Every structure is written in C-alpha cells, then in structure tokens.
Amino acid sequence: MPRPLGLRCRECGAEYELQATHVCEACFGPLDVVYDYDAIRRVISRARVESGPPSMWRWRDLLPLEDDAAVVSLGEGFTPLVRAERLGAALGLSNLWLKNDTMNPTNSFKDRVVSVAVSWARAHGFETMGCASTGNLANSLAAYSARAGLDSYVFMPDDIESSKVVATSVFEPNVVAVHGNYDEVNRLCSQLVDEHPWAFCNINVRPFYAEGSKTLTFETVEQLGWRMPDEIVIPIGSGCQFVRHRRAATELLELGLVDGDMPRLTGAQALGCAPVYRAWQAGSAQVAPVRPDTIARSIAIGNPSDGVYVMRIAEETGGTIEAVSEEEIVEAIRLLARTEGIFAETAAGVTIGVLAKLARAGRWRGDELIVAYVTGHGLKTANVVDQPSGRRVEIDPTLRSFRERVLA
Ligand SMILES: *Cc1c(COP(=O)(O)O)cnc(C)c1O
Numbered sequence: 447m448p449r450p451l452g453l454r455c456r457e458c459g460a461e462y463e464l465q466a467t468h469v470c471e472a473c474f475g476p477l478d479v480v481y482d483y484d485a486i487r488r489v490i491s492r493a494r495v496e497s498g499p500p501s502m503w504r505w506r507d508l509l510p511l512e513d514d515a516a517v518v519s520l521g522e523g524f525t526p527l528v529r530a531e532r533l534g535a536a537l538g539l540s541n542l543w544l545k546n547d548t549m550n551p552t553n554s555f556k557d558r559v560v561s562v563a564v565s566w567a568r569a570h571g572f573e574t575m576g577c578a579s580t581g582n583l584a585n586s587l588a589a590y591s592a593r594a595g596l597d598s599y600v601f602m603p604d605d606i607e608s609s610k611v612v613a614t615s616v617f618e619p620n621v622v623a624v625h626g627n628y629d630e631v632n633r634l635c636s637q638l639v640d641e642h643p644w645a646f647c648n649i650n651v652r653p654f655y656a657e658g659s660k661t662l663t664f665e666t667v668e669q670l671g672w673r674m675p676d677e678i679v680i681p682i683g684s685g686c687q688f689v690r691h692r693r694a695a696t697e698l699l700e701l702g703l704v705d706g707d708m709p710r711l712t713g714a715q716a717l718g719c720a721p722v723y724r725a726w727q728a729g730s731a732q733v734a735p736v737r738p739d740t741i742a743r744s745i746a747i748g749n750p751s752d753g754v755y756v757m758r759i760a761e762e763t764g765g766t767i768e769a770v771s772e773e774e775i776v777e778a779i780r781l782l783a784r785t786e787g788i789f790a791e792t793a794a795g796v797t798i799g800v801l802a803k804l805a806r807a808g809r810w811r812g813d814e815l816i817v818a819y820v821t822g823h824g825l826k827t828a829n830v831v832d833q834p835s836g837r838r839v840e841i842d843p844t845l846r847s848f849r850e851r852v853l854a
C-alpha cells in the first residue's frame with residue numbers, strides 16, 4: 447500500500463519528515479502531506495475503491511497513514527448523497543444534490559478529520575489528544591479518543607450550545623470551558639502545544655487531520671457515478687476543508703479516476719462572522735479578523751487560518767463567496783427540513799441559505815450539477831428552531847374531538 451512521503455510548505459516548498467508539526471520553520475507557511483502519486487497510481491482504481499469498506503477508509507490510499515492496522519474508526523463517511531428534487535424545484539435547480547454529513551457517528555463532518563488525526567497520533571505514540579473547538583470537533587474528538595483508549599482535553603468557549611456539551615461530556619474527556627471566544631481558545635492551545643506532548647487536532651497534527659476532509663469530495667464523485675459536479679457549495683469556518691476539496695478534486699483528475707473539469711468551489715459564511723466574505727467583497731488580498739456574533743457557532747471563526755487560500759481557490763475555480771443573515775440561516779434550516787426531510791444545524795443553514803440566495807439571484811441556468819455539503823445535524827443546534835413552525839392541534843381522545851378540531 448502507498449505511504450505518505452513527508453510534509454511540504456504550501457508557500458516556499460521546504461520539505462520536512464513526517465512528524466507532528468504544522469508550520470514551516472523558514473517562512474511560517476502551512477505544511478501539507480506529500481504523497482507518492484506514482485505509487486498510488488499503480489494501485490488505485492475505481493474497482494479498488496468500490497470494494498473497500500463502507501466508510502471514508504475506502505479512500506485509504508489517499509489518506510496519510512503508514513500502517514493499515516492503525517485506523518481508529520466508528521464508521522465515518524460514506525454518508526448519503528441524495529438528489530434534492532423538491533428543494534431544487536423550490537430554487538429552480540433541476541440537478542441539485544446534498545451530501546448528508548449529518549449521518550456521521552457524532553453527526554458532523556468533523557468525524558472525517560478526527561478519525562485521521564486520532565489514528566495518526568496513536569500510531570505515533572501519542573497518549574493524549576487535544577483540540578480547540580466550537581463544539582463539533584470536541585464532540586468528535588471525545589468520541590474517537592474513547593474509542594482509541596486515549597486521554598483527551600477539549601477546549602471550548604464557555605457559552606457553547608448545551609446539546610454539544612452533553613454530547614461531548616458523555617465520553618468523559620477533560621472538558622475545559624474557557625472564558626473567551628474560539629480565537630482566544632485557539633491561541634491558548636497554540637501555547638499549550640509547546641508545553642505538553644499532546645496531539646492537538648487543529649495545531650500540531652493539522653496536516654494529517656486536514657486530509658480527512660478530502661473524503662467528502664471523493665465520496666461525492668464516486669456516488670455521482672464517477673462524475674465531477676459543476677459546482678460545490680461549502681461552509682467556511684477555518685477554511686481548512688475548503689482548501690482540501692480542491693486538492694481532492696485535483697487528485698481524482700490527475701489519477702485518472704474521473705474525467706471532466708475542476709468544479710467551481712463556492713464558499714458560505716454567516717454575516718455575523720464573515721471575514722472571508724468581507725475580504726472577497728472588498729477585493730482584498732488579506733483577511734481582516736472579526737469578532738464572531740452568529741448562531742452558526744460551529745463556523746464562527748473570526749480569524750480563519752486558511753481564509754486567504756479559500757479566496758484564491760474560489761477565484762481560480764470560478765466559484766464565489768456569499769453570506770447570509772441570521773434569519774436566512776433559520777429559514778434555510780426550515781426549508782431544507784420541509785422539502786427534503788433533513789434536519790441540519792446552523793452551519794448547514796448557512797450553506798443552504800447561500801445556495802438559495804445565489805439561486806434566487808440568478809447565478810445558475812438551472813441544469814448545472816450542484817452539490818451542497820450539509821455538514822452537521824440539527825439536534826446540535828435545535829434551540830434555533832424551538833418555535834414550532836408546522837401545524838399543531840390539541841384534542842381529546844375521541845373521534846368527535848378529532849373531527850371537530852383537526853378536520854374542521
Ligand atoms: C468545522 C465545521 C465546518 C467548517 O470546517 P472548516 O474546515 O473549519 O472550514 C463546517 N460545518 C460544520 C458542521 C463544522 O463542524
């Protein structure tokens with residue numbers, strides 16, 4: 447089986463051995479995993495992928511583990527890709543698809559990245575995992591650490607949704623509630639990583655962690671019958687996954703697993719935390735940090751580490767970046783539920799809200815193959831839709847009461 451070769455700086459190209467580090471010593475650029483694509487090309491095929499496990503690990507050849515036995519899995523990935531006929535009809539889109547990542551083991555896209563991070567860390571002798579989180583990452587890391595028999599420290603802002611805290615605490619990690627926002631929590635963790643021999647998902651093991659995101663795009667292409675979408679709508683938090691989706695599409699094209707063109711990659715933010723959208727609007731090459739204030743907590747990152755790369759990729763692929771208001775987020779959650787039977791969290795409300803906004807603004811002819819990534823489950827943020835929207839009637843347990851009150 448092909449093995450990853452090392453790490454390489456995205457900015458200056460400096461190369462490093464495989465190790466727990468994420469910034470270039472020469473220029474402070476981010477480090478990415480380097481693969482031996484010739485070796486991968488010799489073994490990978492559609493048939494090999496299709497005969498793999500019904501999880502994201504069917505893409506094992508393009509994930510950065512040296513040893514197969516090391517995989518820590520709860521069955522993440524290979525989530526449903528569903529054709530959205532009713533939502534599509536509401537938006538004038540005849541070829542719309544939803545990748546339903548609410549169906550992951552801890553109900554968010556984060557299980558993909560965490561499965562890789564925990565597998566890599568355990569195989570390299572780490573005994574303790576850590577993360578700075580807006581909720582979903584903590585939830586996932588706590589579960590996978592339990593599964594792997596590792597200790598974990600999860601650092602979260604102290605005002606995270608209680609549903610996410612409950613779903614995390616049950617795995618008995620060390621929960622550290624920090625009086626501060628995500629960016630402050632992240633800064634604290636960056637200091638801790640120098641003092642403790644821990645594997646922090648989004649810090650020292652980030653190059654490996656990030657690679658797990660690619661499987662969302664790999665699976666989408668496979669589930670479309672080995673076709674590239676024309677455009678993908680992706681939520682932007684740190685921008686980490688956005689960057690990986692282009693890498694995934696590039697790998698599929700270069701390895702000859704699919705024909706066609708690079709999809710347009712379009713990013714979605716909440717106006718209450720839209721640093722990348724604002725920079726895009728202003729035509730600025732830099733992303734100025736903002737103070738987050740939005741119900742889309744899981745993507746409320748005011749200083750997104752990959753923001754500049756997101757803009758570059760949106761531009762180069764012909765995508766765009768759009769943002770929606772708090773009301774539009776809630777309306778999009780309801781629209782998705784009402785038309786497709788999928789209950790998604792606020793981050794997905796942002797994605798579907800942006801999809802709807804762009805469709806109504808006439809971005810598409812209508813027959814393009816568009817995929818939206820629905821990245822987290824609605825029960826994680828159920829509080830935002832606790833005012834019932836459907837019809838509810840109370841009756842006595844009699845036929846008469848039913849006829850009078852329900853049918854009347
Ligand atoms: C983390 C997260 C995202 C954003 O991912 P990034 O890689 O940080 O951009 C989107 N949706 C959900 C539900 C998440 O938990």
Ligand SMILES: [Zn+2]
Pocket residue numbers: 455456457458459460470471472473474475
């Ligand atoms: Zn460098």
